[in-house]
Amino acid sequence: MSEQPTIEFRVALREAMDEEMARDERVVLIGEDVAVAGGVFAVTPGLHEKHGERVIDTPISELAIAAGAFGAAVTGLRPIYEIMFADFLPLAMDSLINQAAKYWYVSNEQGSVPLVVRSAMGAGGNFGAMHSQSPIPWLQGVPGLKVVAPATAGDAKALLKAAIRDDNPVAFLEHKRLYSVKDPLPSTETLPLGEAAVVRAGGDVTLVSISKGVRDCLRAADELSERGVEAEVVDLRSLRPLDTATVLASVARTNRVVAIEEGPTVGGWAANLLGIVAAEGLHDLDDAWTIACPETPIPYSPTLEEEHVPSEGRIAAEVSARLGVAAEIATGA
């Protein structure tokens, strides 16, 4: 098993961009410190040296970056732009939401907008309230914008390549805590956007998440298995398009669903997903709930932040308690 070749998440992203830039000269990369410095998360070293003026350092001007990418995308380029922290996305939002996401539809399909915005999201690094958020609730409600967030390095490469080849805007969200993980290489060149994956089979409960949350769920599922609960884990991979069919099929098998979100419950994707599951699959449903964050900004102090975001321990404990195996938790813990 240890012989299986692996790749680091950040290298997977770099390879995806490198290969797509080699494959299609219209692909360009723009962002703050992405060229000479190689990116603050060391995702892009070497790309400027290899692809020259197609990898561009920009001023700290998120709106100009987003709008420049939009204008370039509707006139012949296929830009990837990096917004260093997802918390900075609000600065880019007018172009992303009002220009890029609407253009193909409003222009009556005259012009598409082949751009990808990559951004680092998520808590767990003690970066504080303005460098730790998940932007998913801000983005998911925008028709015309695809929202993708990989959980593994292999998926990261295949999904980013698919995003770059997609003819309309894709927000590609990279959890900061995943940049250094290593996973098996992808088995396919690309993965279709908008297709969820059942990454662990189990008959007792469905755990649904995305990005880092999927890895938390898999570890929680291992803990639960030791207590006799078999969890099925669904990796949504993208939140728009949203693959509700895969979730509903899983719920039909398990009759229970938990959506695990790194973000507040109110206005979040998890509660929205449960609404869809209830509307379309109530007959299969015995129980449904979310495991999410408190309704506060993300705190700085390590002890506070650790409690704030869902963890594998909390997922295992809540599922055990809800399924009536609380006694085992106490002894297991």
Added chain:
Amino acid sequence: MPTPTTGESQPIPSAEEAGDLYRRMRLIRVFEDTVQSLFQKGHVHGTTHLYSGQEASAVGVCSMLEERDRVAGTYRGHGHALALGVPAQGLMDELMGRATGVCGGRAGSMNVVDLEHHLIGCFGIVGGSIGAATGAALSEKLLGTGAVAVAFFGDGTSNQAYFHECLNWAQVETLPVVFVCENNLYMEFTPIENVTAGAIAARPIAMGMHTQTVDGNDVWKVREAAAEAIAHARSGAGPAFLETLTYRFVGHSRSDPGRYRKPGELDEWRKRDPLLLGRASLEERFGIPPERLDDIDAEVSAEIDEIVAKALAAPFPDPARSGGEFK
């Protein structure tokens, strides 16, 4: 309608070309007057921002562009579109929400796109045109097309992030973009000087950008300045900034009676109506008799009458195909 003239034309053109420029300005004026009236009758929906009074700016600039160049306009964009050669019928149909509109009725007044006629878009958010044109110029530079991109925007945009961020980036990246600031003295209802520190043109000058300010109601002066700005951008020397001083004869939007205007101001500007100036110069410089100009006026009015009749008879979009999955 004639197609936009090519960059081979000189700022002072032939008599025939001069007549066409006047015709295009007249078309915009009659189009906008008609939109106002159709709005009041309930045929044009939502809101409208009319270009009346500013015709020389768009017509002057667009008449100096080449076929390969591209333009981003604003929510006050009917004039930009018509100056580029977007068919008046398609535009009128769009404003009336018809399936035959240039965007099939999906866009409406503020968001028109017509890629065939080099209009990459009109943008409903103040400053959006600047961002779109900056990005288009990035394409032109990296793809080596030799084309320029033009952004039209108003004076109020000089206080938006788009303005400061994109002008700076375009200058450091030496992008082939022309920023055309149509200064009509009011940001919506507020005098621009009440909310703006210093002169607008001082801002691009501070960035080291090629900058001109010109009488925006004189189509010949606009053409002369536009020729210089476009040549600068096309040469690879970086962006150019062109401020056209003008005035809108109507309110900011359909609900604005313009009570904030200074007493007598509108009357003074009416004396410098770009159409009046155009007529006078056509007579003086090109010897075109007033009767011929009257004929042009009558032809344009008849053309618009016909367009309105056709638009009123055009079908509305079928809701059954209004949505669908995004590609």
